[in-house]
Amino acid sequence: MSETVLSVEDVRKDFPITRGVLERLRGRPQRAVHALNGVSLEVKRGETLGIVGESGCGKSTLARCLVRLLDLDGGRIVHEGTDVSGLTGPDRRAFNRRVQMIFQDPYSSLNPRMSVRQILTEAMRVHDMRPAAEIPARIEELLDLVRLPAGSADKRPHEFSGGQRQRIGIARALCVEPEVLVADELVSALDVSVQAQVVNLLLELQERLHLTVVFVAHDLRLVRHISHRVAVMYLGKVVEVAEAEELFERPRHPYTQALLHAAPSLDPAQRTRAVAARGELPSPIDLPSGCLFRTRCPHAFDRCVVEEPALTPRGTGHVAACHIDAPVFEAS
Amino acid sequence: MSLLRVRDLTATFGAGASRLTAVNRVSFDVAQGEVLGLVGESGSGKSVTLRALLRLLPVGGAVSGRVEWEGRDLVTAGDRELRAVRGRQISMIFQEPMTSLNPVLPVRVQIEENLRAHTGLRGRARTARAKELLDLVGIPDAGRRLDEFPHQFSGGMRQRVMIAIALASEPRLLLADEPTTALDVTIQDQILKLILDLKDQLGMSVVLVTHDLGVVAETCDRMAVMYAGRIVETGSVTDVFARPAHAYTAGLMASVPRASAARSVLHSIEGTPPQLDRVPPGCAFHPRCRFATDICRRDVPALEPRVGERLSACHHADAVAAEGSPV
Numbered sequence: 208m209s210e211t212v213l214s215v216e217d218v219r220k221d222f223p224i225t226r227g228v229l230e231r232l233r234g235r236p237q238r239a240v241h242a243l244n245g246v247s248l249e250v251k252r253g254e255t256l257g258i259v260g261e262s263g264c265g266k267s268t269l270a271r272c273l274v275r276l277l278d279l280d281g282g283r284i285v286h287e288g289t290d291v292s293g294l295t296g297p298d299r300r301a302f303n304r305r306v307q308m309i310f311q312d313p314y315s316s317l318n319p320r321m322s323v324r325q326i327l328t329e330a331m332r333v334h335d336m337r338p339a340a341e342i343p344a345r346i347e348e349l350l351d352l353v354r355l356p357a358g359s360a361d362k363r364p365h366e367f368s369g370g371q372r373q374r375i376g377i378a379r380a381l382c383v384e385p386e387v388l389v390a391d392e393l394v395s396a397l398d399v400s401v402q403a404q405v406v407n408l409l410l411e412l413q414e415r416l417h418l419t420v421v422f423v424a425h426d427l428r429l430v431r432h433i434s435h436r437v438a439v440m441y442l443g444k445v446v447e448v449a450e451a452e453e454l455f456e457r458p459r460h461p462y463t464q465a466l467l468h469a470a471p472s473l474d475p476a477q478r479t480r481a482v483a484a485r486g487e488l489p490s491p492i493d494l495p496s497g498c499l500f501r502t503r504c505p506h507a508f509d510r511c512v513v514e515e516p517a518l519t520p521r522g523t524g525h526v527a528a529c530h531i532d533a534p535v536f537e538a539s
Numbered sequence: 540m541s542l543l544r545v546r547d548l549t550a551t552f553g554a555g556a557s558r559l560t561a562v563n564r565v566s567f568d569v570a571q572g573e574v575l576g577l578v579g580e581s582g583s584g585k586s587v588t589l590r591a592l593l594r595l596l597p598v599g600g601a602v603s604g605r606v607e608w609e610g611r612d613l614v615t616a617g618d619r620e621l622r623a624v625r626g627r628q629i630s631m632i633f634q635e636p637m638t639s640l641n642p643v644l645p646v647r648v649q650i651e652e653n654l655r656a657h658t659g660l661r662g663r664a665r666t667a668r669a670k671e672l673l674d675l676v677g678i679p680d681a682g683r684r685l686d687e688f689p690h691q692f693s694g695g696m697r698q699r700v701m702i703a704i705a706l707a708s709e710p711r712l713l714l715a716d717e718p719t720t721a722l723d724v725t726i727q728d729q730i731l732k733l734i735l736d737l738k739d740q741l742g743m744s745v746v747l748v749t750h751d752l753g754v755v756a757e758t759c760d761r762m763a764v765m766y767a768g769r770i771v772e773t774g775s776v777t778d779v780f781a782r783p784a785h786a787y788t789a790g791l792m793a794s795v796p797r798a799s800a801a802r803s804v805l806h807s808i809e810g811t812p813p814q815l816d817r818v819p820p821g822c823a824f825h826p827r828c829r830f831a832t833d834i835c836r837r838d839v840p841a842l843e844p845r846v847g848e849r850l851s852a853c854h855h856a857d858a859v860a861a862e863g864s865p866v
Contacts, residue, residue, distance in 0.1 A: 255802075261723035368811045398580035398750070400827075403794040403807030410802060425724070428753075432796030432805065451801060469728035471753030473795060473866045475776045478757055482732050484725040487693050 212287060212387060212419050213250040213273065213306070218243050219281030220268055220443075224492070240491045242268040244443040244499070245282065247518070250387070255413065255420040257434030257451065259427060259466070263488050265443040267311075270391045270423045274308040275299060304334045307385035311392035313372030317364040323350070323375055324360040327382050334383045349378045353408060370401035374408065381412070387419045395424065406433060427470045431455050436524070439463045442491060442499040445518065449525035459527040462500045464536040481538030498530070505537040541568040542744050543592075543712060547604035548614075550584075550591040559815040561587040563768040564604065566842070569712065574738065574745045576759035576776070578752060580791075580812050584768040585748045589714050592746075593625045627657045630705035634717040636697035640689040646673075646700050647685040650707055657708035672703040677733060695726035702733065709741065716748045731758050752795060756780060764788045767813050767823035770842055774849040784851040784860045786828045793865035806865065822854065830855040 221239035243265045250256050258266045271277045273284065275291065283292040291302050310316035317326060327346050331337055337345055350359050353374040355367075364372055373393065380388055393409065394402040410433060413420055424430050430437055431451050438448045439460065447460040458464045465484035472478075486503040489495050495502050501511040510530050518526040521533075550562035562584045569575050577585040591602045592613065606613040608624060616624070633639045641649055650669040654660050660668055666685075673681035676699040689697055698718060705713060715734065719727035735758060738745050747759060755762050755776060763773040764785065772785035783789040793806035810827040813819060819826055825835040834854050845856035853859060 261725065370811060398812065399752075399794045400580060400791060400808035401811055403805040404809070406796075407804050407807055410804070427724070428796045428798075431798060432801055435802075455798065465725060469725040471728075471731075471751065471757035473753055473756050473780065473792070473797075475756045475780055480732055480735065483728045485729075487695055487726065488723075 209252045209254075211249045212252045213421075214285045215246055215248040215250075215269070215273070215282070216285065217282035218246045218269070218272060218279055218284065220265075220272060220277060221280050238492055241494055242443050242491065243272065244494065246440075246443070246445055247282075248438055248445055248448070250419060250421055251436075252386075252419055253417060254435040255422055255433050257430035257437040258421065258423045258440060259425060259430050259437060260440035261425060261466075261488065263442070263491060264440040266423045266425075266440050267391050268443075269440070270308065270389050270421065273389050273421060274303060274306055276308070300334065304383045305385050306387040306389065307380040307383060308389045308391065309373075309376045309380045309393055312396055313364070313369060313376050314396075317372060317375060317379075319364055322361050322363050323355075323378075326364075326375065326379055327360075330379050330382050336383055345382070349382055352381065352412070353378045368401070369397050370405055373397065373405050377405075377408070377412070381416070384416075385418070387421065389421045389423070391423045392425070393422070394429070395426065402429070409433070427455075427467065439466065442488065442494065444499055444528070446500065446529075447525075447527040448518070449521075449527075453522070453525055457522075457525075458536075459521045459525065459533060460500075460529050461504045461506055461531075461534050461536070463527075464534070465503075468536060468538065479538065483538060498528075506531055506534050540571060542571050542573075542608075543569040543746075544607040545592065545605070546607070548588065548591055548606060549603045550587050550596060551601050551603075552596075552599050557816075560818075561600075561768055561815060562591055565765075565768075565770050567763050567770065567773060569744050569746060572738070572742060572744055573761065574735070574747060574759045576755040576762040577746060577748045577765060578750065578755050578762055578791075579765035580750055582767075582812050582815065583765040585750075585765045586716050588765070589631070589716050589746060589748050592714065593629060593631065594621060595625075595631075626653070627708040628710055629712045629714060630708060630710040631714040631716065632698070632701045632705050632718050634720050636694070636701045636721075637689065639701060640697060642689055645686050645688055646692075646703075649700075650685075650704050653704050653707035668707075669703075672707060673700070675706070675737070676700070676703045677729075678703075694722055695730060698722065698730050699733070702730075702737070706737065706741065711743055713738070713743050713745045714748075715745060717750070718747070719754065720750070727754075734758070752792060764791070767818050768815070769823065769852065770850075771824070771853065772849070772851045773842070778849060780866065781864050782846070782860050783864065784846040784849050784856040785853040786830045786855065786859050787824045787853075789859050789862065789865055790827075795866065797866060822852070830858055 220243040221241055223239045260266045279292050283290050294302055346360055355374050394405050434451045437451050437454045438445050441462050447463045469483035484503050489502050497513050498511040498516050501507040516528045516530045518528045521527050546566045547564045549564055552559045579585045592606050594602055602614055651665055654665050670681050678699050719730050759776050762776050763770045766787050772788045790808040808827050821837050822835040822840050825831040840852040840854050842850050842852040845851040846860040
């Protein structure tokens with residue numbers, strides 16, 4: 208495939224837990240939620256990279272690190288050969304112009320007191336995109352691009368439906384003409400019939416504007432539909448990466464297998480009463496030793512307790528982090 | 540033989556000109572041991588329908604129609620009579636267990652509260668039963684966890700606690716309102732299968748409200764699809780998935796991404812579901828429907844057998860069914 212646009216190298220992110228006065232006096236050690244535990248990934252130009260996993264797997268934290276909304280606690284992120292992990296001031300703004308984020312919740316990510324025109328103008332001003340005189344025409348163009356009705360510019364977010372609000376979010380990201388869009392749960396707050404409209408729009412914009420998209424979501428069907436490649440995360444690590452078809456047809460990590468089996472099928476004939484994965488996510492404060500999935504894995508053996516498996520090749524462009532080469536799914 | 544018969548159930552909010560009809564003459568049956576799925580998008584009236592069965596509407600809500608349960612009509616039953624059914628013969632679980640559990644009481648108290656209200660168990664026998672219920676819903680180390688508070692449980696475990704409370708009275712019907720929507724997919728899978736196992740063990744029936752067609756396909760025997768406060772199609776899950784007979788059902792199924800058509804344009808239903816104060820005349824779905832003709836804009840279609848025995852409220856049910864399944 209083509210060149211790498213963003214490369215994530217062994218990225219770590221901890222969120223310290225506030226200690227009470229008493230705990231500090233007693234000298235209790237500082238504890239932390241380990242949100243990202245060494246994530247490595249590459250984003251290729253023009254592709255859609257899907258990132259899936261359940262709550263607490265670190266996918267949203269990773270998205271925020273990618274656009275530098277969060278500082279890293281280890282590792283680095285390289286954008287077209289430049290390490291962007293430590294960028295500040297104008298350099299960071301320049302980076303953000305090229306790598307933009309769209310947020311999950313269109314209700315809280317748009318300022319309710321600003322009209323659509325003000326929201327878009329602000330974004331363009333911050334990045335010095337256009338001379339003031341050209342902004343109104345550009346706004347019309349953007350609204351047209353995301354298929355919002357003419358005359359939307361002077362309305363405020365609350366006058367729009369959820370799907371339309373998400374289009375405003377997309378227009379705001381696009382007004383700085385970025386190369387990479389990081390979409391965090393873009394459509395999860397929307398009803399299924401409206402989801403499809405927004406997903407179609409994203410696919411169309413990607414073609415027209417040659418965008419690279421990082422699509423973070425928990426909906427496996429959706430991720431399979433729009434992604435070229437998919438990365439599966441569990442407890443702050445990437446456990447498997449492959450091209451979408453390959454990953455869904457031949458998953459090689461027991462967690463990926465469980466995830467795919469747990470997702471309800473639309474075919475009533477494929478029903479089963481067996482549970483796809485036992486147990487629950489371990490605490491991200493006290494991580495298990497060795498393989499992070501071993502506490503729920505039907506295949507776990509001695510080695511999994513002591514040695515953390517690395518991502519190793521399982522075919523063209525397919526990597527998985529498991530000590531077993533080709534585990535066979537077992538329902539519990 | 541139907542356990543529950545619902546006829547023309549209507550739920551309205553407010554009065555006079557600002558009166559909104561959230562549920563509009565909904566009728567369905569629930570058979571003994573059956574799982575019925577009520578599916579629809581936000582605002583379709585599926586949750587209000589569930590609550591209206593037990594007259595659990597917020598202030599300002601009014602219920603009419605008939606809810607026949609064991610020879611009684613729950614809509615007209617006296618408060619005392621209703622209390623004997625509500626929470627005892629018919630239990631309910633909700634989407635967000637954190638807001639339906641009391642955060643300042645240990646779960647033991649919350650389970651025993653229900654046991655005290657609905658069973659004759661006392662003292663040690665009651666505590667033993669509470670522990671038994673936690674075991675039943677698959678909470679490990681039940682004896683110790685009885686004395687923990689809701690915040691000490693994970694989302695999935697809290698939902699299990701909710702189910703334990705609901706089962707304390709050994710209900711014959713469980714009403715589940717989006718019980719797994721807030722949960723992750725592997726936990727959702729565990730909870731749905733738990734509900735099915737318990738249904739078999741205890742001989743209950745279940746009405747499951749969900750927005751997720753996958754959940755319906757995976758767990759329900761029959762399904763009723765709701766749109767703008769009405770049931771638009773109902774039938775066995777296998778039949779409906781094989782050949783939907785309402786344009787909305789077909790559209791909903793087609794909107795779900797399929798494995799075979801990666802990165803193609805998804806079928807979408809244009810527009811958005813109507814707001815309750817602006818429900819279109821005729822068939823409420825007609826502005827978004829590609830089958831719509833003049834009759835759809837004028838006459839509300841009745842829910843009646845249109846394709847074989849399948850009940851559909853679509854003037855063009857035959858044309859929709861002829862296209863087969865979009866999934």
